[in-house]
Amino acid sequence: MRVFHKLLLAITLCVTVFGAFAADQPETLKIGAQAPDFNLLGVDGKRYSLKSFAGADILAIVFTCNHCPTAQAYEERIKKLTADYKAKKVAVVAISSNDPKAILLDELGYTDMSDTYDEMKLRAKDMAYNFPYLYDGGDQKIALAYGPVATPHIFIFDKARKLQYNGRIDDVEKPTGTPKNLDAKNAIEALLAGKPVPVPATKTFGCSMKWASKEDNVKKEQTAWAKEPVTLETIDEAGLKELIQNKSDKLRLINVWATWCGPCVTEFPDFMVMHHMYRRRDFEFISISADNPDKKDKALKFLQGKFASNKNYIFNIEDKYKLIEAVDSKWQGALPYTILVEPGGKIVYSQQGPIDPAKMKKLIVENKYVGRYY
Template sequence: MRLFSIPITFFTIACFWSCNPAPAGKQEKNEAVKGGFTANPQEVPGQEVQTLEIGEPAPDFNLPGVDGKFYQLSDFDEAKVLAIIFTCNHCPTAQAYEERIKKIVVDYGEKGVALVAISPNSPIGLLPEECGYTDLGDTYEEMKIRARDHDFNFPYLYDGDTHEASVQYGPVATPHAFVFDQERKLRYVGRIDNSEKPGTGHAEDLRNALDALLEEREVAVPETKTFGCSTKWAWKNHFAVEVNEKWAASPVSLEEIDEAGIRSLLKNDSDKLRLINLWATWCGPCIIEYPELVTVHRMFMGRDFEFISLSADNPAQKDKALKFLEEKNSVLKNYIFNKEDKYALIEAIDSEWDGALPYTVLVEPGGKVVYRQQGPVDLLELKRAIVDHPMIGRYY
């Protein structure tokens, strides 16, 4: 999923799909949308996208920000220098640069530099398998969460409906920086710096470009290659369709397990972070949340992580439980307790569990429980418990 100057194949088969109506008509300058903006990711005809070249003018745009306002190029007319960074939520490289981008705003805001971030990705082109380094996908609603929780100090704009701005600028990866002078001619395009890991770089390439333009000098290195996750163009969603079809066609199995087997699951002698969910076909909250847990499995299964489901249905209901799992494409390790004695099940699982379903635990190798939830999980909280665990992490 990483590239230099052109998109390349993902390291794993590559989150979330959303659909809502787009805003009608052009908004007034920086006007808050009445009733709030509602995203509407659409199919877009395939096209060749060229990256803007040095010396070319900045294309105009009219995009919604996470603050509910629409932004246009003219909103930044007073800035001596304008930096536009194409970034996103899901990409580990993009996440690695978030704090550096915020520091640029702090260091250069009073010097006359404006910085705006744009997410170019279409949510319909993103698979759960591509979200193994994140708690959030690239929908507009998830962008608002990221900006809020990470205290973004810059406009964060959504271009996932039709790529109206992105196809004009031509970002090949996230993050991809474009820096314009006071006449809004492109003077720098490329990476933020050459050291992805947080704490090892200081946005040197971007800072050098900003310093040069503020001092009315030519940028010494006006163009660099960029390294990150390929832009998720809507017309490339055929890959997502193929992967989802293959997933839906994969076989699902259900094995019986006894108390000793359950204790072994909780002991976790594996080298993976293990998520265990107890559920039953007669449990309404269980069957409602279960598809989302399968999505969590798909997100993190390429990492040091595994999801195991354990049905509390009676053994006589095994066929019914299997049918449910097949309908939900539960392509993972699925077990059903082999006795009707539910109190034996409770004792085998966890002394802190009182028997109410659903029940979910996250267990480290060696058996330490680092997350437990009786009742439906908060999905964002669960995903953060996984991705922020030292065994997983948000960066390469």
């Protein structure tokens, strides 16, 4: 039942498409069609067009992205496809066409990065991509010309740059498991042998394309946040210790802050981003105000202004040393203070002072209780 729930959640987060077309979905390029040319910026700072791959007998273009769990699950296979066929004059290029402004934070629950050009550069470096990774998210002209349905979606062209295959890479969307149908590989092998591609088109399973027309959904998401209730409960020393023991089945990110603490106030929006990104996963963000109890209304007003619909607490007495010991005996007392606590109470990260948001997102999504894949 738990596995089914995770699969359903992944489908909801990614707005997964399985051969279905949205109202704004362009027509997918037909088999036999000529490859539309492009002039796109790669993560290496170079611009690429069809001429950049003129020396290749076969060109495979993969529409993919950073954030989609299915796309992430295929990264190593795309790298292997590139390495296996490089000597056989097969070129592989990846294109990210998602509009970053059209991606909901709720859709980033399986990643530490969105799909901006700068984040593409980081992902390519982290994963040591051995293929060009190009950005089309600005105007999406190339995606509109090719018509990818989901990420990843591969298009394979012959030497004359006529489309001979489009669809899935294989039939296993998880990073583990053995595919029964190596569709992309079979297409390449057939073309190298001068034979017709056995199955020229398949359906694709993955996250839907984030077309610019979906930007309004982001505004609606933000409007919905403003309607969520924000609460601030008083908590005592025993309650804090129980929080840290974490008897739940969720990874807990706990931040101790105060309204009078400049760095706390500055970094709090980063925690809200993470709250909205991962709250549908086995994760929860909890804030603990170190303001004096008589400043509860002030702390609540601040939280309301940040749409902090997560669990929020304020320590019930002014003795800050009891607060320190209840949270973490290793904490020296400076604010802000942040810990990441696994179920069972194991503190796997602690930081006195502001966090690095990018590092924290990576720690969360790569923790065994969360993960990049469904």
